[in-house]
Amino acid sequence: LEEALIFEIGSHETTGVDIAPAPQVKSRLGGLERRKPIALPGLSEPETVRHYTRLSRQNYGIDLGFFPLGSCTMKHNPRLNEKMARLPGFADIHPLQPQSTVQGALAVIHELAEWLVTLTGMHSVAMSPKAGAHGELCGLLAIRAALEARGDARSVVLVPESAHGTNPATAAFCGYAVEDIPATPEGRVDLAALKARLGPDVAAVMITNPNTCGLFERDLRTISEAVHAAGGFVYCDGANFNAIVGRVRPGDLGVDAMHINLHKTFSTPHGGGGPGSGPVVFSEALSPYAPLPFVEKTADGHVLIEEETAGEHHAGSFGRMVAFHGQMGMFTRALTYIMSHGADGLRQVSEDAVLNANYILRSLEDVLDAPFAASGPCMHEALFSDKGMAEGFTTLDIAKGLIDEGFHPMTVYFPLVVHGAMLVEPTETEGKAALDQFIVALRSVAQRANAGDAALKGAPYFAPRRRLDETLAARKPVLVWTEPEAVAEAAE
Amino acid sequence: LEEALIFEIGSHETTGVDIAPAPQVKSRLGGLERRKPIALPGLSEPETVRHYTRLSRQNYGIDLGFFPLGSCTMKHNPRLNEKMARLPGFADIHPLQPQSTVQGALAVIHELAEWLVTLTGMHSVAMSPKAGAHGELCGLLAIRAALEARGDARSVVLVPESAHGTNPATAAFCGYAVEDIPATPEGRVDLAALKARLGPDVAAVMITNPNTCGLFERDLRTISEAVHAAGGFVYCDGANFNAIVGRVRPGDLGVDAMHINLHKTFSTPHGGGGPGSGPVVFSEALSPYAPLPFVEKTADGHVLIEEETAGEHHAGSFGRMVAFHGQMGMFTRALTYIMSHGADGLRQVSEDAVLNANYILRSLEDVLDAPFAASGPCMHEALFSDKGMAEGFTTLDIAKGLIDEGFHPMTVYFPLVVHGAMLVEPTETEGKAALDQFIVALRSVAQRANAGDAALKGAPYFAPRRRLDETLAARKPVLVWTEPEAVAEAAE
Amino acid sequence: MRYLPLTDTDRSAMLNVIGVQSIDDLFMDVPVEAQLATKIDGLPDHASELAVERHMGKLARKNMVAGDVPFFLGAGAYRHHVPASVDHLIQRGEFLTAYTPYQPEIAQGTLQVLFExxxxxxRLFGCDVANASMYDGSTACWEAIGMARRITRRGKALLSSGLHPHYVSVARTMARFTGDQLVYTTPRVDAEPDIQTLIDAIDGDTSCVVVQYPDILGRIGDLSALAAKAHAAGALLIAVVTEPVALGAITPPGDMGADIVVGEGQSIGVGLQFGGPYLGLFACKQKYVRQMPGRLCGETVDAEGKRGFVLTLSTREQHIRREKATSNICTNSGLCALAFSIHMTLLGERGLTDLAALNHARAVQAAEALEAVPGVRLLNSSFFNEFTILLDQDAREVARALADRDILGGVSLGRLFPDAAELSGGLVVAVTETTTEDDIAALCGGLKEVLA
Amino acid sequence: MRYLPLTDTDRSAMLNVIGVQSIDDLFMDVPVEAQLATKIDGLPDHASELAVERHMGKLARKNMVAGDVPFFLGAGAYRHHVPASVDHLIQRGEFLTAYTPYQPEIAQGTLQVLFExxxxxxRLFGCDVANASMYDGSTACWEAIGMARRITRRGKALLSSGLHPHYVSVARTMARFTGDQLVYTTPRVDAEPDIQTLIDAIDGDTSCVVVQYPDILGRIGDLSALAAKAHAAGALLIAVVTEPVALGAITPPGDMGADIVVGEGQSIGVGLQFGGPYLGLFACKQKYVRQMPGRLCGETVDAEGKRGFVLTLSTREQHIRREKATSNICTNSGLCALAFSIHMTLLGERGLTDLAALNHARAVQAAEALEAVPGVRLLNSSFFNEFTILLDQDAREVARALADRDILGGVSLGRLFPDAAELSGGLVVAVTETTTEDDIAALCGGLKEVLA
Structure with missing residues (x-):
């Protein structure tokens, strides 16, 4: 299972492409011709295919097995989506082509926008944010723009403890002071504490719903009303939209802005860490401040509204967030996915996702502590803690033990409100047989942790690597490969 | 690494496809409506993708590592070939479309045919045979048709010991008596024995060149002349064309017919056992008897010559071998491959293939017996025998030991002329680094076999399965899955 | 050269190890007069991916793509929708770039798929066992005739007039050399298949009766009586299925007594591909398994007792038996079998049933619409997703005239049976789930124009 | 529903285990007034793969495909040939369907790729270290400005007039909220980039100078003097590369003293895709690594001492530091980074050099041909594969008129700088290895017609 680095096996004379010979011309490079080698190794095509095929086999993906990473929504990625995104009519068009030549692409953006607005019961959507956190930023910027437009310089954003970690980072990035709101013992926002804190300095409340404890924020409507009454806005982190799509519309709960992770609810592949896509739906109040560009449908066809074409009725827009129009490749995949499910299928999605999570919660609460098990049904994810494990055993041991059982571990140590948290999100694309296998495996690992089985501390044993030393990596960061001779020389 | 069977995990109510509802019509099935269930299990799409992805990981392919299966020519399969074969203009056309609507497809067949004819120095080519053995059949049928046309009913085909196993089967299938011709101690056809056997009853000689010992048949021209003088034809098994492509033209050696395995020399993927493709090139003498259909280029475009269009000048054709026009998908891949290499690249192919094989031969002859090492350089494959292994150790142990070293074994127990044969064919798409790794591994395994390391008898240890009981499988064949209850009942 | 990893440095080092001066020394066994001193004349040099793509793309665009036009061609090859996941999975390198599973310990992926x-x-054919696939339907059909000869030790095969004429041609080509006697005539213009004719023709010399189901004109007939008569005479019934989707709707041949059922599997998972590679299906009764040609995968256990799969009964095959093999077939259609199996797994019982129902319903709609076109008569009394219409003029011309209007309207019987003038007005029209109502309307409209 | 494995039987059994009557009971925490009793109105139900493909295919065909026409668009996104193996490899399920490598023991594939x-x-940028990618070039550019602020503790950034105007817009959007001061004007009609102007503008408040190389008009200038002046003033030099292929031919910014080099990696491996997903590249000097935003992969060892890779320095990131993070970025462009890395591995030093040489040569050919067209002037004194031509009329109209002739002739400066009337005659023309001589001839011919 060792695979050498390309720098160790490639050579500067080898190439895996054939380039037609360049015609002879007089160089016009302004005297800046490159004078030193770049030191980029090349591999022939057979060696390249083998290198990456072998590397891929050191990875775990949803295609290989259950991947219950809570809050990350690892669901099946249909290959139809990949196929559609690769149609030359979508994959081989330039973002700056004349609009008359990209009417189909603009239609995709518009159709997807319509679905998202309808599914969320909101007023409009900004399609360009590149990921969930980028969408949060988009929402906060719109809120700040709206407040500025009414001359109301507020300075504080309230974030509950159970919010996603990106929320406070985003608020701070937008120049707001961030204040925490505590959670109730049952794992929801403390309504009273929130109401008490509201005031003329509060720009917005950022709420994750369903929250990171896997619970629906029952009081969201009440919260929204209170925030609005206090002159603020409600931002909803939509990362967990998968739990409610087709059954609940955030617009009905008073939300002003919410990002939608297309790579979660709408199944665009995560790809080992991206690309994501985070469109943001807006209430009527925030819509005028949405970023450029966006697509409008007119009698003459679809129009891309950007700097050149925005005109006066979009004067409130807070500007541009990305160079072009957002993650077109993800829009194509998401629209394909949404059409494949339809209104009936999307409702079934949230029902099955919630059913699967509750099945796991109830099947394991006898061996794992479930801190909010008494708070009612969970939504799409089941939360456990490390309470009850033998001395010296931690959530990390459970995770590594699951690897040896052939599963990807759940999300660990998140949310922070629960000690040694384990957040299991099965999604709707797992069948009962897969869940049952996982339950048996996790039960076994949990029992070993509770009983103090020392062997568990050494897990994983059957992975491409044993436990990796993350401290060493951070203390002496080695971020690029260096020739061993160069390393040796440097050491002398 | 256990993966259940679809029959164990699927259900008859589950499906991984959505079919639009059928309009209501009056059935016209003639009263033959199906009345019993078929008992076909279905899986949802996520489960299907996972089942086959997991199964794939129990396979070894050229993408994963060195695959030195002698005579099978496991070389790199470029993905460009796959992409071209999937262009809708090739993948989504029907074999019976009007010829005016498939001019591009006919041009592919014609262009590939031109390349094959030029590369072999022959007169024409029959494209339709579906695989190498099918090509042999095609060649023999043409020979028989040619002999019949001149009223010359010959009854014997001579096959050297070093020929492919399919050769005698093919000749017998065509109604010929098969007679062996012995090999010389240096591993080539015994010219004297062959000449002695020639006579008016000999229809053809089937020669594999380079032969299955990896040696070039030096006397092939002399043989051809003798066979022709005796009124027979020379069939050359072209499975090993990879060794000489671009450097030697079989037409210059007097060959009358030769099949070309597109899945070997021209890199169409083997796919776990097919599909292959075995076009047959013919000398001028045999060309009139080539099978239908074929493509001709005229001033008005490309014409498909088949039953409807053959006319008189193809009256000699021995008929049709397959329902349609052959392996179009493989033609597209092979033409893509051939154009990518060009005349210069194809010559380099055979040079590198032969260089790689000789490098392996000379790097291992000290630990493995190489029976024909003294016969001069090998061509594209290096042959070893089991001589020198410790008591009780066999070629099979070497093969299984190599699996544990991370390599696919070479071809074993073939050719039959060498005891415990091991035939290593590296092909030109392996780099020196890969060869060196293999040499180290095979050296180590060979040394263990020579020293009698008992552990080797148990190999493989690190494969998805330990050694499988092939005798049991043949004695009590279980060829389909049966419900365990049904099995239990049957046992009562 | 992008596919060749050796550098000139490598080559020199390796020649050194071998102990020769140059590459030419390694070709010393080739007679000088047969050695080409330089690359072959008249052929272009290597081309970039981009250049090759351009060339192939240009050729591809010269073809009329089935999916781009109203499309009604069948006659042994059918256009069905193949789920995207099928093509994704068969391109996994571990499947695509594996060889025949000679080393089963590292080929369980391929082997388990073959077993499934x-x-x-x-099950689909209503038989006990099946093999791991053959080249295509036509060669499977011929292999079945040969198998019947080996079992019955008789040499006369009755071929239904409804058998695909190309399958007949293939059998004729082979029979010319094996000495089998084939009894065959071209089909009559009749609403029903020729079952009674075949029953009447069976005699004590008959090795087998070969009948296509549905037949080349789309007609469906009950095979039970034919099977009974064949068995009574000591002959086998071979059924040929060129459209396996039909078996989602109609009774499989095995259930009606067929001894061997062969077919073309292209409809499920494989696609049109201008005729190949396709997928020969081959199934039979348990008692004939040792006479079955082609590769077989069987269940066994490994040294630890775990279930596993291997190629088995290879003593029937040519690489062991050489000239005594049951056939000379060495390769199967492994990757096409994989595609078939994945697609079938996705479909399952429910999907196949629904798919067949949709095919039939659309075909009925098309037949009704076409019957309403002046000058068009429907031949069939029964059909699944394909039927024959009769026109008052040569259907070859009509098909070409429709193609000029960008409609691929069907396969003319004149193309399939060039020597049977009485069939020249026939057009075989296939309809699948990919056919839309607009397509049907376009065909009707086109025919009205052409026939006017 | 093809993506949902649960059967109704499963659902009942699971509700039983949970101990509730129905699915509705699991949604009891949702306020009744927010619960939808039925599926959402006004939306279609689920569709078959075939139906979805038809719909998406119809939309796709409404776009003019770059590869189908003479194509000369660049301005931040370039059309290059991507080898087929790249797309094959990134679709391996183990890469495509993995998450961020939080469990490194089973994510070494992704992690080793990121390290490579x-x-x-x-190396390409001439820097010491790089991160594991960002959203795209424009966001990477803004992140670099923020990083310079953190390092220098100054808030004034000088943006070159040659910086892509969309990158400027993104920075302006963000700066509005962070309070950074951005100094920027639209470019002048000048054969040379604005390096001297920038040198003159640097003062003691300057945090950084941001310069694009080659710039939005295709011009190339030596950055050494600019770097020296910036460093002397305690400011950083940030270079932005939107066409990384250029660095196969010209000196990388890091070698000329740039402290941070960011860029758009789309040219290598990713493709046009109507603007996204793209790939932000981010590299800098070793001494600034702990201020670098985004994910980083680092080398370490496992419990047995074997080399392995992990995400590292995550203490800079938002999920640890929450409001004190270096940026709010959570996702990278992992799959695009994989595509970039595979393509770059295929190219290697030699392939990249050859590719750059071909791009430049073709561009020179095109420039020479265009200069010969009446009414066309070439702005640039230097360029790599993109240059600006000046016309006597509004280039927006010209671009549209060319598109009507199925020629995508370039990006008009009017579209990029709608408020700068003096630029309206400019057309940015990009030429790559995919451009043929016929394409160049077609553009010249089209321009002659349009300008006539």
Whole structure:
């Protein structure tokens, strides 16, 4: 299972492409011709295919097995989506082509926008944010723009403890002071504490719903009303939209802005860490401040509204967030996915996702502590803690033990409100047989942790690597490969 | 690494496809409506993708590592070939479309045919045979048709010991008596024995060149002349064309017919056992008897010559071998491959293939017996025998030991002329680094076999399965899955 | 050269190890007069990916793509929608770039798929066992005739007039050399298949009766009586299925007594591909398994007792028996079998049933619409997703005239049976789930124009 | 529903285990007034693969495909040939369907690729270190400005007039909220980039100078003097590369003293895709690594001492530091980084050099041909594969008129700088290895017609 680095096996004379010979011309490079080698190794095509095929086999993906990473929504990625995104009519068009030549692409953006607005019961959507956190930023910027437009310089954003970690980072990035709101013992926002804190300095409340404890924020409507009454806005982190799509519309709960992770609810592949896509739906109040560009449908066809074409009725827009129009490749995949499910299928999605999570919660609460098990049904994810494990055993041991059982571990140590948290999100694309296998495996690992089985501390044993030393990596960061001779020389 | 069977995990109510509802019509099935269930299990799409992805990981392919299966020519399969074969203009056309609507497809067949004819120095080519053995059949049928046309009913085909196993089967299938011709101690056809056997009853000689010992048949021209003088034809098994492509033209050696395995020399993927493709090139003498259909280029475009269009000048054709026009998908891949290499690249192919094989031969002859090492350089494959292994150790142990070293074994127990044969064919798409790794591994395994390391008898240890009981499988064949209850009942 | 990893440095080092001066020394066994001193004349040099793509793309665009036009061609090859996941999975390098599973310990992926495939095919055809696939339907059909000869030790095969004429041609080509006697005539213009004619023709010399179901004109007939008569005479019934989707709707041949059922599997998972590679299906009764040609995968256990799969009964095959093999077939259609099996797994019982129902319903709609076109008569009394219409003029011309209007309207019987003038007005029209109502309307409209 | 494995039987059994009557009971925490009793109105139900493909295919065909026409668009996104193996490999399920490598023991594939990617990017840019990618070039550019602010503790950034105007817009959007001061004007009609102007503008408040190389008009200038002046003033030099292929031919910014080099990696491996997903590249000097935003992969060892890779320095990131994070970025462009890295591995030093040489040569050919067209002037004194031509009329109209003739002739400066009337005659023309001589001839011919 060792695979050498390309720098160790490639050579500067080898190439895996054939380039037609360049015609002879007089160089016009302004005297800046490159004078030193770049030191980029090349591999022939057979060696390249083998290198990456072998590397891929050191990875775990949803295609290989259950991947219950809570809050990350690892669901099946249909290959139809990949196929559609690769149609030359979508994959081989330039973002700056004349609009008359990209009417189909603009239609995709518009159709997807319509679905998202309808599914969320909101007023409009900004399609360009590149990921969930980028969408949060988009929402906060719109809120700040709206407040500025009414001359109301507020300075504080309230974030509950159970919010996603990106929320406070985003608020701070937008120049707001961030204040925490505590959670109730049952794992929801403390309504009273929130109401008490509201005031003329509060720009917005950022709420994750369903929250990171896997619970629906029952009081969201009440919260929204209170925030609005206090002159603020409600931002909803939509990362967990998968739990409610087709059954609940955030617009009905008073939300002003919410990002939608297309790579979660709408199944665009995560790809080992991206690309994501985070469109943001807006209430009527925030819509005028949405970023450029966006697509409008007119009698003459679809129009891309950007700097050149925005005109006066979009004067409130807070500007541009990305160079072009957002993650077109993800829009194509998401629209394909949404059409494949339809209104009936999307409702079934949230029902099955919630059913699967509750099945796991109830099947394991006898061996794992479930801190909010008494708070009612969970939504799409089941939360456990490390309470009850033998001395010296931690959530990390459970995770590594699951690897040896052939599963990807759940999300660990998140949310922070629960000690040694384990957040299991099965999604709707797992069948009962897969869940049952996982339950048996996790039960076994949990029992070993509770009983103090020392062997568990050494897990994983059957992975491409044993436990990796993350401290060493951070203390002496080695971020690029260096020739061993160069390393040796440097050491002398 | 256990993966259940679809029959164990699927259900008859589950499906991984959505079919639009059928309009209501009056059935016209003639009263033959199906009345019993078929008992076909279905899986949802996520489960299907996972089942086959997991199964794939129990396979070894050229993408994963060195695959030195002698005579099978496991070389790199470029993905460009796959992409071209999937262009809708090739993948989504029907074999019976009007010829005016498939001019591009006919041009592919014609262009590939031109390349094959030029590369072999022959007169024409029959494209339709579906695989190498099918090509042999095609060649023999043409020979028989040619002999019949001149009223010359010959009854014997001579096959050297070093020929492919399919050769005698093919000749017998065509109604010929098969007679062996012995090999010389240096591993080539015994010219004297062959000449002695020639006579008016000999229809053809089937020669594999380079032969299955990896040696070039030096006397092939002399043989051809003798066979022709005796009124027979020379069939050359072209499975090993990879060794000489671009450097030697079989037409210059007097060959009358030769099949070309597109899945070997021209890199169409083997796919776990097919599909292959075995076009047959013919000398001028045999060309009139080539099978239908074929493509001709005229001033008005490309014409498909088949039953409807053959006319008189193809009256000699021995008929049709397959329902349609052959392996179009493989033609597209092979033409893509051939154009990518060009005349210069194809010559380099055979040079590198032969260089790689000789490098392996000379790097291992000290630990493995190489029976024909003294016969001069090998061509594209290096042959070893089991001589020198410790008591009780066999070629099979070497093969299984190599699996544990991370390599696919070479071809074993073939050719039959060498005891415990091991035939290593590296092909030109392996780099020196890969060869060196293999040499180290095979050296180590060979040394263990020579020293009698008992552990080797148990190999493989690190494969998805330990050694499988092939005798049991043949004695009590279980060829389909049966419900365990049904099995239990049957046992009562 | 992008596919060749050796550098000139490598080559020199390796020649050194071998102990020769140059590459030419390694070709010393080739007679000088047969050695080409330089690359072959008249052929272009290597081309970039981009250049090759351009060339192939240009050729591809010269073809009329089935999916781009109203499309009604069948006659042995059918256009069905193949789920995207099928093509994704068969391109996994571990499947695509593996060889025949000679080393089963590292080929369980391919082997388990073949075992599942064999079971699916056997069940679909109503048979006990199936093999791991053959080249295509036509060669499978011929192999079945040869198998019947070996079993019955008789040499006369009755071929239904409804058998695909190309399958007949293939059998004729082979029979010319094996000495089998084939009894065959071209089909009559009749609403029903020729079952009674075949029953009447069976005699004590008959090795087998070969009947296509549905037949080349789309007609469906009950095979039970034919099977009974064949068995009574000591002959076998071979059924040929060129459209396996039909078996989602109609009774499989095995259930009606067929001894061997062969077919073309292209409809499920494989696609049109201008005729190949396709997928020969081959199933039979348990008692004939040792006479079955082609590769077989069987279940066994490994040294630790775990279930596993291997190629088995290879003593029937040519690489062991050489000239005594049951056939000379060495390759199967492994990757096409994989595609078939994946698609069939996705479909399952429910999907196949729904798919067949949709095919039939659309075909009925098309037949009704076409019957309403002046000058068009429907031949069939029964059909699944394909039927024959009769026109008052040569259907070859009509098909070409429709193609000029960008409609691929069907396969003319004149193309299939060039020597049977009485069939020249026939057009075989296939309709699948990919056919839309607009397509049907376009065909009707086109025919009205052409026939006017 | 093809993506949902649960059967109704499963659902009942699971509700039983949970101990509730129905699915509705699991949604009891949702306020009744927010619960939808039925599926959402006004939306279609689920569709078959075939139906979805038809719909998407119809939309796709409404776009003019770059590869189908003479194509000369660049301005931040370039059309290059991507080898087929790249797309094959990124679709391996183990890469495509993995998450961020939080469990490194079973994510070494992704992690080793990121380590290799970081090294490739750092070398290409002439920097010490690089991160594991960002959203795209424009966001990477803004992140670099923020990083310079953190390092220098100054808030004034000088943006070159040659910086892509969309990158400027993104920075302006963000700066409005962070309070950074951005100094920027639209470019002048000048054959040379604005390096001297920038040198003159640097003062003691300057945090950084941001310069694009080659710039939005295709011009190339030596950055050494600019770097020296910036460093002397305690400011950083940030270079932005939107066409990384250029660095196969010209000196990388890091070698000329740039402290941070960011870029758009789309040219290598990713493709046009109507603007996204793209790939932000980010590299810098070793001494600034702990201020670098985004994910980083680092080398370490496992419990047995074997080399392995992990995400590292995550203490800079938002999920640890929450409001004190270096940026709010959570996702990278992992799959695009993989595509970039594979393509770069295929190219290697030799392939990239050859590719750059071909791009430049074709561009010179095109420039020479265009200069010969009446009414066309070439702005640039230097360029790599993109240059600006000046016309006597509004280039927006010209671009549209060319598109009506199925020629995508370039990006008009009017579209990029709608408020700068003096630029309206400019057309940015990009030429790559995919451009043929016929394409160049077609553009010249089209321009002659349009300008006539």
């Amino acid at each position: 495939f064999q079971t699916q095919v056997a | 990617f970081q090294t490739q990017v750092a």
